[in-house]
Amino acid sequence: MNDEERQYWVNILPIMTPDQVANLKNILTNERQQLSAIDKKYGKEVAAVQQEEALRRADELRRSRRNARAAQEHKNQEAEDRETDALLKTIEGGGPGGSA
Numbered sequence: 001m002n003d004e005e006r007q008y009w010v011n012i013l014p015i016m017t018p019d020q021v022a023n024l025k026n027i028l029t030n031e032r033q034q035l036s037a038i039d040k041k042y043g044k045e046v047a048a049v050q051q052e053e054a055l056r057r058a059d060e061l062r063r064s065r066r067n068a069r070a071a072q073e074h075k076n077q078e079a080e081d082r083e084t085d086a087l088l089k090t091i092e093g094g095g096p097g098g099s100a
Helices: 003-015 016-093
Strands: none
Touching: 003 016
8 A cells, every 4th residue: 555545545534434443344354364474485485595606606616616625735745746856857867066
């Protein structure tokens, strides 16, 4: 109900009969109960969707961190391989510190 409708009912309330006032109260009470039931129903659905979204974001974050760790491990392994190759060349070639 918008403000104009609400004001209309407030304006005619003094000229309504007691039965009409009682009927209006019943209608408004029933409407409030129906709206409350709708809010509860969709509130649960909204909560479920929000929970699902939170789980999806957490999964994406874990996947992103796992990929970052894997990339860093790969980078570290490549650096270690280069150091190993350099050390082997030094040992095999009789370079600094080696005796051939």
